[in-house]
Amino acid sequence: MKLISLSALLFVIFLGALFIYIADDIPDFGDPNSPPNRYVNLSISMDAAEAATNLNKGVVPEELVSKLEARGFREDELPAKVEMVKEGEWDAFIIPEEKHYYPKEQKYYFIKKEGDKLWVYRYAPIIRYIEEGHEETEVPNMVTYILADYRGYDTLGEVTVIFTAGVGVILLLRRRAKRPEAR
């Protein structure tokens, strides 16, 4: 009995230490520029020498397209335009086939030079909400346009949950007959 509780204590301490060790690596909470909030590494790499000159001229390298196709990206998710952000970093744009919305260029891939390789990242969806939400919805409040527009389906579910709670209370607690008729 005592042995078990002692080992449990040690295990908890070990887990705590492990968590602190790992948490050292976690980027600051809510930092919009931290890599996990900004882009996902697709672990596609290209040789820098040839591709970089193409990218600087604004031409989409063949290698990039074929590698993305091999990864299973749809036709309208392949880059159509490249723009340089700064030295060694590029944005790639796609023109999605949005039938419900006018087709609009969208920032989708991010290419970064590290050493003699180019690594390809994909922008997180939140980047579009942050950078283009005001323009797309004409609502200045970021919380509202994400809650009610981009995540409208989710909010519909939340309202339904509240509605269900209300119906549950009505069914369980309502006692019409016992209501005092005093006035």
Place this chain on the structure above:
Amino acid sequence: MNTEKSEAGEGKKRGGDVIVETVSRLMVPFIQLFALYVIIHGAGGPGGGFQGGVIFGASFVLLVIAFGIVKAGDRFPEGINTALTSLGVYIYAGVGLLCIILSLGVAQYLNYGFLSLPVHFEERRALGMDLVEIGIGITVMAVITSIFFNLVWKREPEGGGGEEE
């Protein structure tokens, strides 16, 4: 017997405190106005349907605390409350469905840009969001109120009517 007793003493026991009654009578309209402001203001600043709905519900809770459940219940009948509970969800889901119907099936569900309002695409999305927030506000208000009213009503006959104040 018990009910008769409480019937007789209801009016005096409940509406005893003049200060509480007067202050809450003055406060309630302003609380409700503020709630409507928070709901409508949701697009431009802090606020939204959930927050505004809770404030609106709080105004009815204040009514119950000040005037007792019977008087407050007469002001906001149960039947209407139950109807409002579902009306909000209907408004929300209906706006979503209207987008599909008005665009003849082109738009997605809840794509407010296709509501036929006399403004441009982006502005329509903003107005659609306002409509949806109103729906959320109605549901939250009605649910908060009905939860509170039902909790109070159940205890009333057994306890002989001696609660708050």
